[in-house]
Amino acid sequence: MTAVQYNPFSAETRSDPYAHYAELRENAPVYRLEGPGFHLVSRYEDVQQVVKQPEIFSSRAMQRMMMSGMSVGIQNMDPGRALDASAMEGLAQLADGLGFNPVEMMTTPSVIASDPPNHSRLRNIVNRGFTPRRIAALEPRVREIANAALDRMLQKDEFDLVADFTIPLPVMVIAELLGVESDRFEDFKRWSDTLIQGTTGSASGTQPAALLMAFKEFNAYFMEQIERRRRDPKDDLISQLVAAEEGEVALTPMETLMFAVLLLVAGNETTTNLMGNGMLALLAEPEQFARVQADPKLVPAFVEESLRYDGPVQMLFRETTQDVELAGTKIPAGAVVLPIFASANRDEAQFRNADRFDIDRDTRGHVAFGLGIHFCLGASLARLEARVGFEELFKRVSGLHRLESEVEYVDSFLLRGARSLMLSAERVS
Numbered sequence: 396m397t398a399v400q401y402n403p404f405s406a407e408t409r410s411d412p413y414a415h416y417a418e419l420r421e422n423a424p425v426y427r428l429e430g431p432g433f434h435l436v437s438r439y440e441d442v443q444q445v446v447k448q449p450e451i452f453s454s455r456a457m458q459r460m461m462m463s464g465m466s467v468g469i470q471n472m473d474p475g476r477a478l479d480a481s482a483m484e485g486l487a488q489l490a491d492g493l494g495f496n497p498v499e500m501m502t503t504p505s506v507i508a509s510d511p512p513n514h515s516r517l518r519n520i521v522n523r524g525f526t527p528r529r530i531a532a533l534e535p536r537v538r539e540i541a542n543a544a545l546d547r548m549l550q551k552d553e554f555d556l557v558a559d560f561t562i563p564l565p566v567m568v569i570a571e572l573l574g575v576e577s578d579r580f581e582d583f584k585r586w587s588d589t590l591i592q593g594t595t596g597s598a599s600g601t602q603p604a605a606l607l608m609a610f611k612e613f614n615a616y617f618m619e620q621i622e623r624r625r626r627d628p629k630d631d632l633i634s635q636l637v638a639a640e641e642g643e644v645a646l647t648p649m650e651t652l653m654f655a656v657l658l659l660v661a662g663n664e665t666t667t668n669l670m671g672n673g674m675l676a677l678l679a680e681p682e683q684f685a686r687v688q689a690d691p692k693l694v695p696a697f698v699e700e701s702l703r704y705d706g707p708v709q710m711l712f713r714e715t716t717q718d719v720e721l722a723g724t725k726i727p728a729g730a731v732v733l734p735i736f737a738s739a740n741r742d743e744a745q746f747r748n749a750d751r752f753d754i755d756r757d758t759r760g761h762v763a764f765g766l767g768i769h770f771c772l773g774a775s776l777a778r779l780e781a782r783v784g785f786e787e788l789f790k791r792v793s794g795l796h797r798l799e800s801e802v803e804y805v806d807s808f809l810l811r812g813a814r815s816l817m818l819s820a821e822r823v824s
């Protein structure tokens with residue numbers, strides 16, 4: 396037994412979770428969190444075991460837990476009560492005028508919350524939109540979008556790299572891929588932030604009405620977009636989803652909507668955080684900074700090490716379908732398990748000097764994008780955006796300095812990223 400005390404929801408943990416992960420790996424590799432009763436899995440090998448066995452560690456928990464966070468709050472979650480009748484009833488009362496049935500929304504799993512065979516059915520629909528070839532073809536457009544954001548940002552002596560660059564870049568790209576108007580990107584960002592904080596933030600569960608209102612706006616907007624594609628299909632992801640409604644896979648209209656929500660949320664917050672976290676790590680290592688800036692060929696290694704060192708997705712949910720033993724700990728059937736990807740990536744058993752940021756290291760095997768059947772659909776896109784974004788940034792500034800020493804992190808225990816990063820540039824072209 397161990398006296399480890401770990402609270403993933405505290406502000407202190409949010410600002411630096413890594414010392415806590417080290418303690419968990421050392422003393423409590425499967426740690427049972429009092430209250431919600433989550434089982435947190437922190438060692439590299441065990442995280443692999445969890446994500447490689449979807450038949451034992453089901454992804455349906457993703458849906459159950461996010462929805463429970465929305466209705467009762469993440470800190471008060473009781474996996475046994477998640478989506479129980481009273482929570483459902485409370486939300487159903489808010490349903491008037493929403494334009495959709497919230498209960499149907501909560502019980503329609505997207506690809507990330509599905510297990511085989513439904514998972515393969517859903518994933519196949521969008522897979523071909525994300526092949527490495529298709530993503531590589533986007534490079535010139537991503538470069539244009541990056542430069543347009545840099546043009547605006549570099550008019551200022553002092554700027555917020557997050558608000559001015561790492562937020563607009565991925566939001567514009569995913570909006571274009573989906574085929575929706577990129578000038579609505581501020582709305583997309585607002586909807587996506589509301590969803591993340593409302594389901595996994597410290598105040599989650601306190602404002603289900605606000606969350607449903609965000610869904611309402613989002614739903615109204617996307618339903619209209621989907622309707623337009625039904626009448627007039629285009630070469631974009633929404634048209635691909637709409638075509639699947641009529642095809643063999645018979646996507647339901649709610650599944651189409653949930654897909655669009657997932658792609659929008661997964662496609663922007665994460666890449667924003669990758670770039671912000673990477674920049675913070677590089678700024679703390681002036682010698683490595685100078686090398687990356689001088690040699691664009693080092694940017695991909697810098698991006699991979701950023702993913703390993705301080706990944707945007709810290710952990711996610713699974714649920715046991717049977718009694719199972721992991722790292723000598725018995726986990727009962729029906730338990731909620733959280734594989735901590737960000738801890739696995741700091742495991743000394745896998746990466747030597749794991750707490751050191753080192754662009755020269757061999758990062759192969761990092762699990763920042765997960766592993767197995769749910770391996771991130773957008774990994775090639777995220778890598779492209781971060782590489783191109785940094786390449787263009789480093790072309791245009793010769794020195795970057797932080798203006799604030801404190802970093803405020805996004806309010807979510809699942810995701811990690813700086814809310815803002817105020818910088819000045821030495822020389823701007």
Ligand code: HEM
Nearest residue numbers: 506507661662665666669708763764765769771772773777
């Ligand atoms: C640095 C950026 C990103 C990181 C760190 C990241 C991380 C992850 C992780 C860890 C998973 C695995 C989920 C699991 O095992 O349950 C995942 C899945 C997924 N990601 Fe990403 N992601 C990123 C960017 C993106 C982008 C840009 C998109 C879309 C445009 C995207 C779409 C998805 C989707 C749809 C899934 C679900 C795949 C499935 O369940 O089969 N992600 N991502």
